Amino acid sequence: MITLLLMMGTVSLSVAQVSESTLIRCASTEQDSLRISKNPALFKLRQQSEAVIQQYISRSRVNKRTNADEIVTIPVVVHVIHSEEGRSMGGAGNANITDAQVNSQIEVLNEDYSNTSGYKGFYTDSLGVDTGIRFKLVTIVRTYNSKSQFSPITDGDDLAEISPAWSTNRYLNIWVCRLNDRYLGTSQFPVVTEINNRTQGLATSEDEEQDALTDGVIIDFRYFGRNAEAITSRIYNLGRTTTHEVGHWLGLIHIWGDRNCGTDHCEDTPPAYTKNETTDIECTPVFSDCRGVNTRNMIENYMDYSPDACMSVFTNDQMERMHAVLELSPRRAKLVEFSKITTDELLVDIYPNPVQETLFSSIFTPNFEVFTVSVFNQRGQKVIQDKLNRTSLNVKNLPSGLYFYKVETASKTLTRKFYVR
Ligand SMILES: [Zn+2]
Missing domain, CATH: 2.60.40.1930 (Macroglobulin (MG2) domain)
Structure with a gap:
């Protein structure tokens, strides 16, 4: 009996205080694997997409086109989903976050994507570039729902039903809510394809039609923005979860390529054995032995799992990749086209x-x-x-x-x- 009580005590303690060392930065890869298992054709499409992206990048290098010459501004709709009926906004533990917290996240995105955070991370010899991508908050949609937490892997459809996406060919939709499973956020990878008459209209299948309704990123409110009472983490407190997830939404892959010494298809991010999943906010260097070569991991890259304070870099190749996706992914390309219309x-x-x-x-x-x-x-x-x-x-x-x-x-x-x- 005493043992049982002790055990119960331990269980309730661990529920109340999720240790930061057990948090998982991102569920995008898991979510994507689930989507691929439901729709095996998607795997083939991903491989084809990669070939199309690579081709596009080498062509634009030959033509010496600099993608970031023209700034692309992405309009953002933030959906705040909370179960806080009748309670005012903000404060610790309140998923109904303040406007200020939302605005702080948009600021972080703009600083990180323009490489002007002022803080260059742990390494001052930064390879960081201005990606030429900016973000503009269009509106905050607040929705009460009795469901108090969501799975980042399986509840994307739920969230999109509770607060439907604004046209995903014009806006980046960000759903902010309480996530379970200790994940901080997730993102839907873009469909990338050669844009032709058939794909001009985006949807080539029912799956894509479904995809269009959930296209965006999902972030736990406790890691969204910075300098807000709702942000209780000591490690994920500077809004970089969203910077990371939006990176996936623009086609970036984790720098370790989601397997030991895998590839992210960017030449200027050194190979990494695995993710930098750590509570070390001193940003101590981490090294990898991949293909017989010892290299320092680029733990300062936004597409690693490092603590927010250690992150400060998108590289040139990542920038090129994001711009390739903005050209080649039908919904993203449409978004860019719309962003230039002034009528x-x-x-x-x-x-x-x-x-x-x-x-x-x-x-x-x-x-x-x-x-x-x-x-x-x-x-x-x-x-x-x-x-x-x-x-x-x-x-x-x-x-x-x-x-x-x-x-x-x-x-x-x-x-x-x-x-x-
Ligand atoms: Zn990720």
Whole structure:
């Protein structure tokens, strides 16, 4: 009996105080493995993607194009999901984080991606570059839900149902919530493919349609931003979990290549035996023996697992890789295209037309205005109700015929005809 009580005591203690040494920086690889096991074709696609990225990078090196010449600004929507009914925002343990905490994360992203954090990490001979990528907060969407914690590996769909993504071909969606399993965050890797007539409209399969709804990153609120009461970690306290996860969202791989001495397809990150998963905030050098050569691990790289304070570098090759993905991944490429539009008009494209199953749209609203989509039949009956910021619709249950696709913002309305076969 005494033993049992002691054991119970130990268990409740370990639940109350998760030791920082047991935290796991990132669930992206695990989440991706799960997606690949559900859809084996994705593995082939990943291999093809890699070839396409490599080809693109070597072509642009030959043409001496510098990717970062033009700054790309990514609009960001932050979804705060919390179970704190009737409690004010902020404070330790409160997943309903403050606006200030969200803003601090956007600041961190901009500093890290522009290599201007002011703090160069432990190593001053930094190989860090300005990636030419910036972030702009468009809005914070707050949603109460009774579910108090989420799995970063399996609950992406849940989160996207609770707080639906804003068009993932225009925005980076970040879901902030309480995660279980001791993970700090996760990210959805981009689909990368040669953009042609078939892929222009993004979706080439039902899986991709599903992917479009969950495309983004998920971060535990206790590691989001910096200088906020909700951030209780001593190690993951400077907002670099999000810097890391957004790196994956832009196609970067862990510097150890997710296997012993694996590759991240970047020549300027030295080989590393494995991740730097440590509570050592002194950033003591770590060395690897890979292929018979002893090299220092680039533990200061954002794509390692080092404590936040040890991180300060995206390399030139990582920068090139991210820009390749921004060109080659249909949703990311569309986002870049949208970010350059300056018109005051509402722009709407729908495809394919005629359509059988899923109707996609490419919608630009000036000033990031929200929009709703609805569908009417020839008799003027609304057959699909208002969908907020939605760019794909399932129409396979509609009888064949002519329909009207209506997009509305606060100030503008536009209607497009389409046919269901
Ligand atoms: Zn990661």
